[in-house]
Amino acid sequence: MKKYVDMYVNQTVFQPKEQIDKILEIISELGFSVICVSLDVKDRRYIFEEIKKKAENFNLELYRRIDLSPKNVEDLKNKLRQFRRKCEILSVKCVEKKICTWAARDRRVDILNFPSFEYLKNFTESTANLAVEGETAIEIWFKQFLGVRGIKRARLIAETRRVAKIALEKGVKIVIDSGAGNIFEMRAPRELGALGYLLDIPEKHMELAISETPLNIIKTNLCKLSPNFVLPGVEIVDMEEENWLKKKETDT
Amino acid sequence: MVKKERNRYIVFKLYSSNDISKENLIKDMWRNLLTIYGEYGASKTNFWLIEYDEETKKGIVRCTHTTVNMMRTVLALTTKIAEAPVIVKILGVSGTIKTAKEKFY
Numbered sequence: 001m002k003k004y005v006d007m008y009v010n011q012t013v014f015q016p017k018e019q020i021d022k023i024l025e026i027i028s029e030l031g032f033s034v035i036c037v038s039l040d041v042k043d044r045r046y047i048f049e050e051i052k053k054k055a056e057n058f059n060l061e062l063y064r065r066i067d068l069s070p071k072n073v074e075d076l077k078n079k080l081r082q083f084r085r086k087c088e089i090l091s092v093k094c095v096e097k098k099i100c101t102w103a104a105r106d107r108r109v110d111i112l113n114f115p116s117f118e119y120l121k122n123f124t125e126s127t128a129n130l131a132v133e134g135e136t137a138i139e140i141w142f143k144q145f146l147g148v149r150g151i152k153r154a155r156l157i158a159e160t161r162r163v164a165k166i167a168l169e170k171g172v173k174i175v176i177d178s179g180a181g182n183i184f185e186m187r188a189p190r191e192l193g194a195l196g197y198l199l200d201i202p203e204k205h206m207e208l209a210i211s212e213t214p215l216n217i218i219k220t221n222l223c224k225l226s227p228n229f230v231l232p233g234v235e236i237v238d239m240e241e242e243n244w245l246k247k248k249e250t251d252t
Numbered sequence: 253m254v255k256k257e258r259n260r261y262i263v264f265k266l267y268s269s270n271d272i273s274k275e276n277l278i279k280d281m282w283r284n285l286l287t288i289y290g291e292y293g294a295s296k297t298n299f300w301l302i303e304y305d306e307e308t309k310k311g312i313v314r315c316t317h318t319t320v321n322m323m324r325t326v327l328a329l330t331t332k333i334a335e336a337p338v339i340v341k342i343l344g345v346s347g348t349i350k351t352a353k354e355k356f357y
Contacts, residue, residue, distance in 0.1 A: 026267060030341060146331045149287065184267075184337035191328035191342060197321045 003033040004189035005214035007089065007111070007139065007177040008065065010038045011047050013186070020054055023183050028058040030188040034218065036065040036089050063218055065089035067113060073102050084108045088221045091139065097122045104130040110217050111139045111175060117152070120159045128170035137213060138167055140199075141179030142192050157198055164199045174201070175217075176209040258317040261302065263343040263356035264327060266309040270336035274304045277311070280333045285326050297322060302349060310343070312352055320345055 009027075014020050014037075027035060035055075039048055052062045064087035070076035076092065076099055084090060091111035094100035100122040103109045112131065114120045123138065131138065140160060148156055167174050176195055180186045189210045196206035223229055228236040266272060278301050285294045297319040304311035315323045327340045346352035 145329060184339055186339060187328055188341045191324065194324040194328045197325050
Protein backbone atom coordinates (compact mmCIF):
# COMPACT_ATOMS: atom_id res chain seq x y z
CA MET A 1 0.00 0.00 0.00
CA LYS A 2 1.22 3.44 -0.91
CA LYS A 3 2.40 5.66 1.92
CA TYR A 4 1.28 9.26 1.77
CA VAL A 5 3.19 12.01 3.50
CA ASP A 6 2.25 15.45 4.75
CA MET A 7 5.58 17.20 5.04
CA TYR A 8 4.29 20.19 6.98
CA VAL A 9 1.91 20.02 9.89
CA ASN A 10 2.51 22.81 12.36
CA GLN A 11 2.64 21.85 16.04
CA THR A 12 -0.25 24.28 16.60
CA VAL A 13 -2.52 21.75 14.85
CA PHE A 14 -2.26 19.61 17.98
CA GLN A 15 -3.60 22.28 20.30
CA PRO A 16 -5.29 22.11 22.71
CA LYS A 17 -3.44 19.13 24.14
CA GLU A 18 -6.66 17.27 25.05
CA GLN A 19 -7.54 17.09 21.35
CA ILE A 20 -4.34 15.31 20.25
CA ASP A 21 -6.02 11.90 19.96
CA LYS A 22 -8.97 13.25 17.99
CA ILE A 23 -6.69 15.15 15.63
CA LEU A 24 -4.44 12.14 15.05
CA GLU A 25 -7.54 10.08 14.29
CA ILE A 26 -8.66 12.57 11.63
CA ILE A 27 -5.17 12.69 10.09
CA SER A 28 -5.12 8.90 9.95
CA GLU A 29 -8.65 8.81 8.44
CA LEU A 30 -7.58 11.30 5.79
CA GLY A 31 -5.14 8.65 4.62
CA PHE A 32 -1.70 9.76 5.76
CA SER A 33 0.92 7.31 7.02
CA VAL A 34 3.69 9.80 7.67
CA ILE A 35 3.62 13.40 8.87
CA CYS A 36 6.34 15.89 9.65
CA VAL A 37 5.59 18.17 12.57
CA SER A 38 7.03 21.63 12.26
CA LEU A 39 8.44 22.52 15.63
CA ASP A 40 9.16 25.79 17.27
CA VAL A 41 12.94 26.25 17.39
CA LYS A 42 12.79 27.05 21.11
CA ASP A 43 10.67 24.18 22.42
CA ARG A 44 11.38 21.36 20.01
CA ARG A 45 10.98 18.45 22.40
CA TYR A 46 8.11 19.72 24.49
CA ILE A 47 5.10 18.53 22.49
CA PHE A 48 6.69 16.25 19.89
CA GLU A 49 7.43 13.25 22.10
CA GLU A 50 3.90 13.28 23.45
CA ILE A 51 2.33 13.35 19.98
CA LYS A 52 4.72 10.69 18.71
CA LYS A 53 3.80 8.32 21.50
CA LYS A 54 0.08 8.72 20.79
CA ALA A 55 0.57 8.52 17.00
CA GLU A 56 1.76 4.93 17.31
CA ASN A 57 -1.82 3.91 18.17
CA PHE A 58 -2.96 5.26 14.80
CA ASN A 59 -0.11 3.72 12.76
CA LEU A 60 1.26 7.15 12.01
CA GLU A 61 4.96 7.85 11.65
CA LEU A 62 6.05 11.24 12.92
CA TYR A 63 9.20 13.16 12.11
CA ARG A 64 10.61 16.44 13.33
CA ARG A 65 10.85 19.38 11.03
CA ILE A 66 12.44 22.76 11.63
CA ASP A 67 11.77 25.79 9.47
CA LEU A 68 14.60 28.27 9.43
CA SER A 69 13.91 31.93 8.79
CA PRO A 70 17.39 33.41 8.44
CA LYS A 71 17.97 37.14 8.28
CA ASN A 72 20.91 36.82 5.90
CA VAL A 73 23.30 34.25 4.46
CA GLU A 74 25.59 34.28 7.52
CA ASP A 75 22.63 33.67 9.78
CA LEU A 76 21.57 30.81 7.51
CA LYS A 77 24.98 29.15 7.78
CA ASN A 78 24.96 29.45 11.58
CA LYS A 79 21.45 28.05 11.89
CA LEU A 80 22.22 25.16 9.55
CA ARG A 81 25.21 24.23 11.69
CA GLN A 82 23.07 24.47 14.81
CA PHE A 83 19.99 22.53 13.74
CA ARG A 84 20.93 20.08 10.98
CA ARG A 85 21.53 17.13 13.25
CA LYS A 86 18.58 17.88 15.51
CA CYS A 87 15.72 17.09 13.15
CA GLU A 88 14.85 14.87 10.22
CA ILE A 89 13.64 17.65 7.93
CA LEU A 90 15.16 21.07 7.60
CA SER A 91 13.54 23.73 5.47
CA VAL A 92 14.55 27.29 4.72
CA LYS A 93 12.12 30.13 4.18
CA CYS A 94 13.35 31.86 1.04
CA VAL A 95 12.46 35.43 1.87
CA GLU A 96 15.42 36.86 -0.04
CA LYS A 97 16.99 35.98 -3.36
CA LYS A 98 20.46 35.55 -1.80
CA ILE A 99 19.15 33.24 0.92
CA CYS A 100 17.24 31.25 -1.68
CA THR A 101 20.37 30.81 -3.83
CA TRP A 102 22.51 29.72 -0.87
CA ALA A 103 19.90 27.37 0.49
CA ALA A 104 19.31 25.81 -2.92
CA ARG A 105 22.91 24.70 -3.32
CA ASP A 106 23.49 23.62 0.27
CA ARG A 107 23.12 19.86 0.67
CA ARG A 108 22.10 20.26 4.32
CA VAL A 109 18.89 21.94 3.26
CA ASP A 110 16.04 19.59 2.35
CA ILE A 111 13.31 21.97 1.32
CA LEU A 112 13.01 25.47 -0.07
CA ASN A 113 9.89 27.08 1.29
CA PHE A 114 8.18 30.18 -0.06
CA PRO A 115 5.94 31.38 2.77
CA SER A 116 3.89 33.75 0.64
CA PHE A 117 3.15 34.75 -2.91
CA GLU A 118 5.70 37.60 -3.10
CA TYR A 119 8.63 35.29 -2.35
CA LEU A 120 7.92 32.90 -5.24
CA LYS A 121 9.71 35.31 -7.55
CA ASN A 122 12.96 34.34 -5.78
CA PHE A 123 12.81 31.00 -7.55
CA THR A 124 14.33 31.36 -11.00
CA GLU A 125 15.95 29.06 -13.54
CA SER A 126 19.39 29.63 -12.03
CA THR A 127 18.06 28.76 -8.56
CA ALA A 128 16.54 25.63 -10.08
CA ASN A 129 19.93 24.58 -11.47
CA LEU A 130 21.49 25.02 -8.03
CA ALA A 131 18.64 23.10 -6.41
CA VAL A 132 19.30 20.16 -8.73
CA GLU A 133 22.99 20.18 -7.71
CA GLY A 134 22.19 20.55 -4.03
CA GLU A 135 19.37 17.99 -4.19
CA THR A 136 16.95 20.36 -2.50
CA ALA A 137 13.23 20.21 -3.17
CA ILE A 138 10.74 23.03 -3.48
CA GLU A 139 7.61 23.04 -1.41
CA ILE A 140 4.09 24.08 -2.38
CA TRP A 141 1.73 24.80 0.50
CA PHE A 142 -1.91 23.97 -0.09
CA LYS A 143 -2.86 26.33 2.73
CA GLN A 144 -1.82 29.35 0.66
CA PHE A 145 -4.57 28.62 -1.85
CA LEU A 146 -7.22 28.35 0.85
CA GLY A 147 -6.63 31.71 2.43
CA VAL A 148 -7.05 33.93 -0.63
CA ARG A 149 -9.79 34.73 -3.13
CA GLY A 150 -10.26 36.52 -6.45
CA ILE A 151 -7.34 38.36 -8.02
CA LYS A 152 -4.93 37.32 -5.27
CA ARG A 153 -5.68 33.63 -5.80
CA ALA A 154 -5.42 34.01 -9.58
CA ARG A 155 -1.98 35.63 -9.24
CA LEU A 156 -0.88 32.99 -6.73
CA ILE A 157 -1.92 30.20 -9.10
CA ALA A 158 -0.13 31.87 -12.02
CA GLU A 159 3.10 32.40 -10.06
CA THR A 160 3.10 28.90 -8.56
CA ARG A 161 2.45 27.49 -12.03
CA ARG A 162 5.55 29.34 -13.27
CA VAL A 163 7.64 27.91 -10.41
CA ALA A 164 6.30 24.40 -10.99
CA LYS A 165 7.03 24.64 -14.72
CA ILE A 166 10.67 25.64 -14.10
CA ALA A 167 11.04 22.89 -11.50
CA LEU A 168 9.67 20.23 -13.84
CA GLU A 169 11.84 21.39 -16.75
CA LYS A 170 15.02 21.42 -14.69
CA GLY A 171 14.24 18.28 -12.69
CA VAL A 172 13.88 19.91 -9.27
CA LYS A 173 11.94 17.77 -6.80
CA ILE A 174 8.50 19.12 -5.86
CA VAL A 175 6.73 18.46 -2.58
CA ILE A 176 3.07 19.35 -2.10
CA ASP A 177 1.89 19.52 1.49
CA SER A 178 -0.85 21.12 3.50
CA GLY A 179 1.18 23.72 5.41
CA ALA A 180 -1.54 23.45 8.01
CA GLY A 181 -1.66 25.63 11.09
CA ASN A 182 -4.95 24.08 12.22
CA ILE A 183 -6.71 20.82 11.45
CA PHE A 184 -9.20 22.42 9.04
CA GLU A 185 -6.36 23.44 6.76
CA MET A 186 -5.39 19.81 6.24
CA ARG A 187 -6.57 17.87 3.20
CA ALA A 188 -6.47 14.22 2.17
CA PRO A 189 -3.44 13.22 0.06
CA ARG A 190 -5.36 12.95 -3.22
CA GLU A 191 -6.92 16.34 -2.59
CA LEU A 192 -3.46 17.82 -2.06
CA GLY A 193 -2.51 16.26 -5.37
CA ALA A 194 -5.59 17.81 -7.00
CA LEU A 195 -3.80 21.14 -6.70
CA GLY A 196 -1.62 19.87 -9.52
CA TYR A 197 -4.57 20.19 -11.92
CA LEU A 198 -4.61 23.93 -11.29
CA LEU A 199 -0.85 24.17 -11.67
CA ASP A 200 -0.58 22.03 -14.82
CA ILE A 201 1.54 19.42 -13.06
CA PRO A 202 1.27 16.01 -14.78
CA GLU A 203 -0.47 13.32 -12.75
CA LYS A 204 2.70 11.23 -12.48
CA HIS A 205 4.52 14.11 -10.77
CA MET A 206 1.57 14.83 -8.48
CA GLU A 207 1.77 11.33 -7.06
CA LEU A 208 5.53 11.75 -6.56
CA ALA A 209 5.01 15.08 -4.80
CA ILE A 210 2.78 13.64 -2.09
CA SER A 211 4.39 10.26 -1.63
CA GLU A 212 7.73 9.15 -3.03
CA THR A 213 9.68 12.41 -3.03
CA PRO A 214 9.00 13.22 0.65
CA LEU A 215 9.57 9.61 1.66
CA ASN A 216 12.95 9.59 -0.08
CA ILE A 217 13.98 12.81 1.66
CA ILE A 218 13.06 11.34 5.05
CA LYS A 219 14.82 8.04 4.28
CA THR A 220 18.03 9.80 3.21
CA ASN A 221 18.03 11.99 6.31
CA LEU A 222 17.39 9.08 8.66
CA CYS A 223 20.48 7.42 7.16
CA LYS A 224 22.49 10.62 7.61
CA LEU A 225 21.37 10.99 11.22
CA SER A 226 22.37 7.44 12.11
CA PRO A 227 25.63 7.24 14.12
CA ASN A 228 27.11 4.85 11.53
CA PHE A 229 26.90 7.36 8.71
CA VAL A 230 30.25 8.68 7.47
CA LEU A 231 29.70 10.09 3.98
CA PRO A 232 27.02 9.58 1.32
CA GLY A 233 27.57 5.94 0.31
CA VAL A 234 29.98 5.24 3.18
CA GLU A 235 28.81 3.90 6.52
CA ILE A 236 30.18 1.81 9.34
CA VAL A 237 28.87 -1.72 8.93
CA ASP A 238 30.61 -3.42 11.85
CA MET A 239 33.01 -2.42 14.63
CA GLU A 240 36.13 -4.56 14.85
CA GLU A 241 37.19 -3.21 18.23
CA GLU A 242 36.59 -6.46 20.17
CA ASN A 243 38.57 -8.57 17.69
CA TRP A 244 41.36 -6.05 17.74
CA LEU A 245 41.56 -6.17 21.56
CA LYS A 246 41.66 -10.01 21.53
CA LYS A 247 44.45 -10.01 18.96
CA LYS A 248 46.43 -7.57 21.08
CA GLU A 249 46.07 -9.84 24.11
CA THR A 250 47.28 -12.96 22.27
CA ASP A 251 50.26 -11.05 20.82
CA THR A 252 51.44 -10.07 24.28
CA MET B 253 -22.56 3.99 -29.89
CA VAL B 254 -20.57 5.48 -27.00
CA LYS B 255 -22.23 8.41 -25.25
CA LYS B 256 -20.15 11.57 -25.59
CA GLU B 257 -20.76 12.76 -22.08
CA ARG B 258 -20.75 10.24 -19.26
CA ASN B 259 -21.55 11.05 -15.67
CA ARG B 260 -19.35 10.40 -12.70
CA TYR B 261 -20.48 10.29 -9.09
CA ILE B 262 -18.10 11.54 -6.44
CA VAL B 263 -18.70 10.31 -2.91
CA PHE B 264 -17.37 12.66 -0.24
CA LYS B 265 -17.30 13.06 3.50
CA LEU B 266 -17.27 16.30 5.47
CA TYR B 267 -15.27 16.77 8.64
CA SER B 268 -16.73 19.59 10.66
CA SER B 269 -17.58 20.27 14.26
CA ASN B 270 -20.84 22.00 13.19
CA ASP B 271 -24.00 20.57 11.65
CA ILE B 272 -24.21 21.30 7.96
CA SER B 273 -27.51 21.44 6.09
CA LYS B 274 -28.01 20.31 2.50
CA GLU B 275 -29.10 23.80 1.40
CA ASN B 276 -25.96 25.45 2.74
CA LEU B 277 -23.80 22.75 1.20
CA ILE B 278 -25.32 23.22 -2.28
CA LYS B 279 -25.04 26.99 -2.03
CA ASP B 280 -21.38 26.99 -1.00
CA MET B 281 -20.35 24.29 -3.47
CA TRP B 282 -21.86 26.28 -6.34
CA ARG B 283 -20.20 29.43 -5.08
CA ASN B 284 -16.80 27.71 -4.98
CA LEU B 285 -17.25 26.20 -8.41
CA LEU B 286 -18.16 29.59 -9.87
CA THR B 287 -15.29 31.34 -8.07
CA ILE B 288 -12.65 28.93 -9.29
CA TYR B 289 -13.81 28.03 -12.80
CA GLY B 290 -16.33 30.77 -13.64
CA GLU B 291 -19.74 30.43 -15.26
CA TYR B 292 -18.37 28.92 -18.46
CA GLY B 293 -16.35 26.27 -16.60
CA ALA B 294 -19.25 25.50 -14.27
CA SER B 295 -21.57 25.00 -17.23
CA LYS B 296 -19.37 22.17 -18.48
CA THR B 297 -19.42 20.20 -15.25
CA ASN B 298 -23.12 19.18 -15.13
CA PHE B 299 -22.63 19.53 -11.36
CA TRP B 300 -25.39 18.51 -8.98
CA LEU B 301 -25.60 17.39 -5.38
CA ILE B 302 -27.37 14.04 -5.65
CA GLU B 303 -27.52 13.08 -2.02
CA TYR B 304 -26.35 14.26 1.36
CA ASP B 305 -26.81 12.65 4.73
CA GLU B 306 -26.68 15.27 7.47
CA GLU B 307 -25.99 12.67 10.16
CA THR B 308 -23.03 10.84 8.61
CA LYS B 309 -21.98 13.99 6.69
CA LYS B 310 -21.50 11.89 3.57
CA GLY B 311 -22.75 12.91 0.16
CA ILE B 312 -22.65 12.29 -3.59
CA VAL B 313 -22.11 14.88 -6.29
CA ARG B 314 -22.54 14.37 -10.01
CA CYS B 315 -20.27 15.72 -12.72
CA THR B 316 -19.19 14.73 -16.23
CA HIS B 317 -16.32 12.30 -16.74
CA THR B 318 -14.17 15.06 -18.24
CA THR B 319 -14.57 17.35 -15.25
CA VAL B 320 -13.82 14.97 -12.36
CA ASN B 321 -10.46 16.64 -11.78
CA MET B 322 -12.08 20.06 -11.75
CA MET B 323 -14.53 18.87 -9.13
CA ARG B 324 -11.72 17.37 -7.08
CA THR B 325 -10.06 20.80 -6.99
CA VAL B 326 -13.31 22.54 -6.10
CA LEU B 327 -14.02 20.14 -3.24
CA ALA B 328 -10.43 20.35 -2.01
CA LEU B 329 -10.53 24.15 -1.99
CA THR B 330 -13.75 24.25 0.03
CA THR B 331 -12.81 25.73 3.38
CA LYS B 332 -16.09 26.86 4.92
CA ILE B 333 -19.74 25.94 4.61
CA ALA B 334 -22.14 28.40 6.22
CA GLU B 335 -19.16 29.95 8.01
CA ALA B 336 -18.25 26.62 9.62
CA PRO B 337 -14.74 25.36 8.81
CA VAL B 338 -14.73 22.01 6.99
CA ILE B 339 -12.45 19.42 5.46
CA VAL B 340 -13.88 17.66 2.41
CA LYS B 341 -12.50 14.20 1.79
CA ILE B 342 -13.27 12.36 -1.43
CA LEU B 343 -14.04 8.73 -0.66
CA GLY B 344 -14.27 7.57 -4.25
CA VAL B 345 -15.47 8.14 -7.79
CA SER B 346 -17.87 5.87 -9.62
CA GLY B 347 -19.75 5.62 -12.91
CA THR B 348 -23.14 4.82 -11.41
CA ILE B 349 -24.98 5.93 -8.29
CA LYS B 350 -25.55 2.29 -7.35
CA THR B 351 -21.84 1.41 -7.32
CA ALA B 352 -20.98 4.68 -5.65
CA LYS B 353 -23.32 3.80 -2.81
CA GLU B 354 -22.23 0.18 -2.56
CA LYS B 355 -18.51 0.88 -2.60
CA PHE B 356 -18.01 4.16 -0.82
CA TYR B 357 -21.15 5.49 0.86
